[in-house]
Amino acid sequence: MGNYNFDLEVNRYNTNSLKYDIKRGRPDGIFPLWVADTDFKSPDFLIKALIDKANHGIFGYSEPLDSYFKALKGWYQRHYNVSIDTSKIRLTNGVVFSICQLIRSVTNENDAIIINEPVYYPFKASILANNRKVIINELVNRNNKYYIDYNDFEKKIIDNNVKAYILCNPHNPVGRAWTEEELLKLIEICKKHNVFIISDEIHGDFVYNGSFNTILKYLDNGFAICSALSKTFNIPGLQISHTYIADKEIYNKFLHELDVVGYSQLSIFGLVASEVLFNQGDEYLKELKEYLWNNIQFVKEYLEKKLPKVKLIIPEATYLLWLDFKEYGYSDAELRNIITNKANLWLDDGIIFGKSGSGFQRINIALPRKRLEIALDNLYNAFK
Numbered sequence: 327m328g329n330y331n332f333d334l335e336v337n338r339y340n341t342n343s344l345k346y347d348i349k350r351g352r353p354d355g356i357f358p359l360w361v362a363d364t365d366f367k368s369p370d371f372l373i374k375a376l377i378d379k380a381n382h383g384i385f386g387y388s389e390p391l392d393s394y395f396k397a398l399k400g401w402y403q404r405h406y407n408v409s410i411d412t413s414k415i416r417l418t419n420g421v422v423f424s425i426c427q428l429i430r431s432v433t434n435e436n437d438a439i440i441i442n443e444p445v446y447y448p449f450k451a452s453i454l455a456n457n458r459k460v461i462i463n464e465l466v467n468r469n470n471k472y473y474i475d476y477n478d479f480e481k482k483i484i485d486n487n488v489k490a491y492i493l494c495n496p497h498n499p500v501g502r503a504w505t506e507e508e509l510l511k512l513i514e515i516c517k518k519h520n521v522f523i524i525s526d527e528i529h530g531d532f533v534y535n536g537s538f539n540t541i542l543k544y545l546d547n548g549f550a551i552c553s554a555l556s557k558t559f560n561i562p563g564l565q566i567s568h569t570y571i572a573d574k575e576i577y578n579k580f581l582h583e584l585d586v587v588g589y590s591q592l593s594i595f596g597l598v599a600s601e602v603l604f605n606q607g608d609e610y611l612k613e614l615k616e617y618l619w620n621n622i623q624f625v626k627e628y629l630e631k632k633l634p635k636v637k638l639i640i641p642e643a644t645y646l647l648w649l650d651f652k653e654y655g656y657s658d659a660e661l662r663n664i665i666t667n668k669a670n671l672w673l674d675d676g677i678i679f680g681k682s683g684s685g686f687q688r689i690n691i692a693l694p695r696k697r698l699e700i701a702l703d704n705l706y707n708a709f710k
């Protein structure tokens with residue numbers, strides 16, 4: 327038994343939880359396994375640091391100190407084996423927020439931006455909200471593993487004069503941890519055609535086998551990284567993330583875009599939390615990953631034994647599983663109806679991640695195993 331108890335069940339109702347308290351038209355009592363936050367309690371050392379700050383009793387405008395960047399640098403060195411130049415980092419309140427500012431920093435209205443679908447749906451929404459064109463490079467599913475079609479990627483870039491690429495690294499929802507070889511091929515194509523890479527690396531700490539390949543390892547310029555500890559330690563409610571921008575000119579444009587939307591200081595609780603986690607979170611992450619990997623094995627064995635028609639795309643990263651229900655032959659509306667009303671589960675419909683997500687569902691398995699088992703039993707009873 328480790329230091330952290332991920333079996334502990336914590337009641338999240340009536341806590342302003344997006345996952346548990348907001349229904350968006352779903353039935354009361356539905357079991358939510360959609361949005362990507364975990365049901366695990368944060369480590370005690372984090373809770374203590376936040377209480378100490380609260381006890382100080384003054385919550386004025388706040389800025390990161392040198393110690394924050396030192397802590398972040400240490401994390402990148404220990405976990406990704408890379409030396410990060412922290413002078414190129416700007417902290418913000420979230421990854422999607424930063425992606426939107428970057429879109430405006432590196433492209434103009436009506437410019438084309440390419441993404442690999444199925445992918446985290448706010449990519450498309452952010453491009454459209456900023457009046458840019460979405461270009462889709464479909465991932466290719468071969469034997470339940472997803473790959474990049476480089477020829478199509480390059481052709482679409484040329485045909486549409488694409489200016490930027492939003493890379494999901496590792497990939498939500500298909501769970502790929504892109505290899506060095508794959509990333510280098512993508513980078514080569516982007517460099518050749520002057521395509522700016524925005525790499526969303528928020529799931530980088532959840533690579534199960536081997537270490538995470540941040541694109542920082544392979545590039546000097548023409549890219550930005552958006553990341554945070556919010557998935558790693560379940561602190562999205564504390565609203566803090568970091569954006570690394572390699573190019574000075576783009577960095578300055580980014581600062582300008584922050585001015586345009588009137589964003590400046592950070593939440594003091596986010597700053598306190600991230601710093602203490604960068605410094606002290608290694609053991610928690612190690613145990614969490616073990617627990618999640620066992621959850622993944624649990625789902626795999628459960629499905630193989632009891633629901634063999636549901637195919638699990640085995641993830642190399644993330645705690646979000648991509649489930650293929652196509653063998654049942656249901657339409658997306660039918661599938662959603664059965665999962666919502668018969669299984670009483672709220673999963674993310676595959677179709678919202680792109681056309682190629684049709685027939686899939688995404689399930690969040692970052693919860694105590696006993697609760698996960700209940701969810702799978704619900705699924706089994708609805709589909710058996």
Ligand SMILES: Cc1ncc(COP(=O)(O)O)c(C=O)c1O
Binds near residue numbers: 567
């Ligand atoms: C790939 C990816 N990027 C970004 C986010 C959200 O980040 P933030 O809450 O910092 O905007 C998520 C959350 O699910 C995600 O999966």
